[in-house]
Amino acid sequence: MLSRPGLPSFDYVRAGSHDEVVRLLVTGGPDVRLLMGGTDLLVRMRDGVVRARTLVDVKHLPGMRTIAYDSAAGLTVGAAVTMNQLASNADVRAHYAILAEAASAVASYQVRNRATLGGNLCNASPAADTAPAVMVLGGRLVLCGPEGEREVPIDEFFLGPGKSARQANEFLTAVRLPPPRQGARGTYLKLGRNREGDLAVVGVGVLGSPSSEVPPGYAFSIALASVAPVPLRATAAERLLAGQKPGGAAFAAAAQLAAQEARPIDDVRSGVAYRRAMVESLTRRGLETVWRGLSAASSGRGR
Amino acid sequence: MATHSITLTVNGAKEQVDVASNWTLLQLLRDRLALTGTKNGCSAGECGACTVLLNGEPVNSCLVLAVEADGANVVTVEGLAHDGQLDPLQQAFIDEGAVQCGFCTPGMLLSARALLTRNPHPSEREIRQALVGNLCRCTGYARIVRAVQKAAG
Numbered sequence: 543m544l545s546r547p548g549l550p551s552f553d554y555v556r557a558g559s560h561d562e563v564v565r566l567l568v569t570g571g572p573d574v575r576l577l578m579g580g581t582d583l584l585v586r587m588r589d590g591v592v593r594a595r596t597l598v599d600v601k602h603l604p605g606m607r608t609i610a611y612d613s614a615a616g617l618t619v620g621a622a623v624t625m626n627q628l629a630s631n632a633d634v635r636a637h638y639a640i641l642a643e644a645a646s647a648v649a650s651y652q653v654r655n656r657a658t659l660g661g662n663l664c665n666a667s668p669a670a671d672t673a674p675a676v677m678v679l680g681g682r683l684v685l686c687g688p689e690g691e692r693e694v695p696i697d698e699f700f701l702g703p704g705k706s707a708r709q710a711n712e713f714l715t716a717v718r719l720p721p722p723r724q725g726a727r728g729t730y731l732k733l734g735r736n737r738e739g740d741l742a743v744v745g746v747g748v749l750g751s752p753s754s755e756v757p758p759g760y761a762f763s764i765a766l767a768s769v770a771p772v773p774l775r776a777t778a779a780e781r782l783l784a785g786q787k788p789g790g791a792a793f794a795a796a797a798q799l800a801a802q803e804a805r806p807i808d809d810v811r812s813g814v815a816y817r818r819a820m821v822e823s824l825t826r827r828g829l830e831t832v833w834r835g836l837s838a839a840s841s842g843r844g845r
Numbered sequence: 846m847a848t849h850s851i852t853l854t855v856n857g858a859k860e861q862v863d864v865a866s867n868w869t870l871l872q873l874l875r876d877r878l879a880l881t882g883t884k885n886g887c888s889a890g891e892c893g894a895c896t897v898l899l900n901g902e903p904v905n906s907c908l909v910l911a912v913e914a915d916g917a918n919v920v921t922v923e924g925l926a927h928d929g930q931l932d933p934l935q936q937a938f939i940d941e942g943a944v945q946c947g948f949c950t951p952g953m954l955l956s957a958r959a960l961l962t963r964n965p966h967p968s969e970r971e972i973r974q975a976l977v978g979n980l981c982r983c984t985g986y987a988r989i990v991r992a993v994q995k996a997a998g
Contacts, residue, residue: 548867548868548869548872549867549868549869550867551846551865551866551867552846552866552867553846553847553866554847554849554866554867554910554912556912577910579908580908580909580910580913581890581905581908584869584907584908584910585888585889585890585908588888588889597866597910599913626902649890649978650890650893650977650978650979651903651956651959651974651975651977651978652890652893652896652903652904652905652956652978653890653905653908653978655899655902655903655904656904656905656908656909738974738977739977739978
């Protein structure tokens with residue numbers, strides 16, 4: 543007897559070149575879907591939510607599963623790099639710790655062995671755990687299409703639930719992060735219905751670093767998951783922090799602004815009021831955590 | 846629908862099989878190779894009953910296409926015992942009473958085996974984190990965690 547329920551019929555193609563992928567996307571239209579980790583796609587196909595005649599496996603293309611770090615150029619993460627690869631990579635942990643932390647927050651260890659950074663971003667779920675991290679780190683997405691490559695800043699990538707700036711004839715090949723900000727500290731705080739393994743009810747990414755460009759001497763970036771149609775930068779909160787001395791009062795005010803910027807909905811995981819309250823709470827906690835790290839580093843340098 | 850001729854190593858034995866594009870690794874193991882120790886629970890990557898080791902790392906075999914396992918090394922619960930000797934984890938599950946209905950056990954064992962391979966002396970928290978993707982609905986996690994601790998020595 544066949545294990546139930548099986549997957550609907552489709553053809554599997556292991557892509558041999560970037561050109562082949564683009565050609566299949568152009569000629570196949572919506573009948574063609576890209577396969578990376580499959581942890582979302584195969585579930586949705588089994589449920590009949592997504593239909594496809596052809597799955598194009600792009601994870602074996604050159605560069606798709608490699609992580610390259612250069613102190614001058616920054617980090618390039620192939621789109622098919624898995625969450626566990628990110629979480630355990632020495633360069634990512636040393637220079638972009640918030641990304642490793644966010645990758646470890648996704649689902650379970652087994653899922654993280656298959657789920658990819660590119661898949662997490664291209665699904666364009668508002669709850670994508672890696673989105674806030676890539677946002678506060680200033681990531682850019684490399685898309686390959688008929689005209690060649692183009693880069694899209696992540697702040698312009700998410701257009702709505704399941705909708706992104708990726709065109710139907712394009713595929714994501716890599717995520718690029720600029721060189722790490724000197725002395726940066728970051729954290730990703732995730733609240734789920736369980737302590738681990740669940741989708742985010744609220745996710746908050748906070749990155750702070752010494753900066754001579756803003757009067758307080760420290761710049762903060764904040765991004766929110768699962769509280770709007772898209773992963774969201776808390777820009778009003780960031781602006782407030784750019785003009786105030788870091789500390790409890792500024793963090794509390796910024797957290798309140800972040801809660802106002804959130805546009806949550808009621809759904810199976812949580813309600814509007816609770817999500818808003820948790821944005822405030824987690825943003826304040828994130829800022830305080832990051833600030834403790836920044837303060838310790840600064841006193842460690844003898845200042 | 847296309848079929849693919851793949852070769853893979855399952856529990857140390859080379860296998861060459863033709864699989865349809867839409868077959869999962871779980872279907873290949875259970876329905877073609879008759880390795881029914883691996884269970885089909887939720888078919889959605891939530892319960893972990895279908896966990897096997899793919900090139901040494903635990904994955905949900907319901908979310909891996911059989912064709913994706915071409916060239917891979919797969920270990921299922923049937924491959925844990927060697928020379929008639931249970932894996933120390935299997936013995937610890939028996940000794941600690943960590944098996945009740947047994948449906949989650951094969952997946953639990955493979956997740957735990959992978960944990961002990963990468964981290965031979967995990968803390969209780971590390972054990973629980975490693976088993977987040979393996980749901981048990983009857984034995985209870987306390988005995989399972991204790992069994993993993995016992996196997997770790």
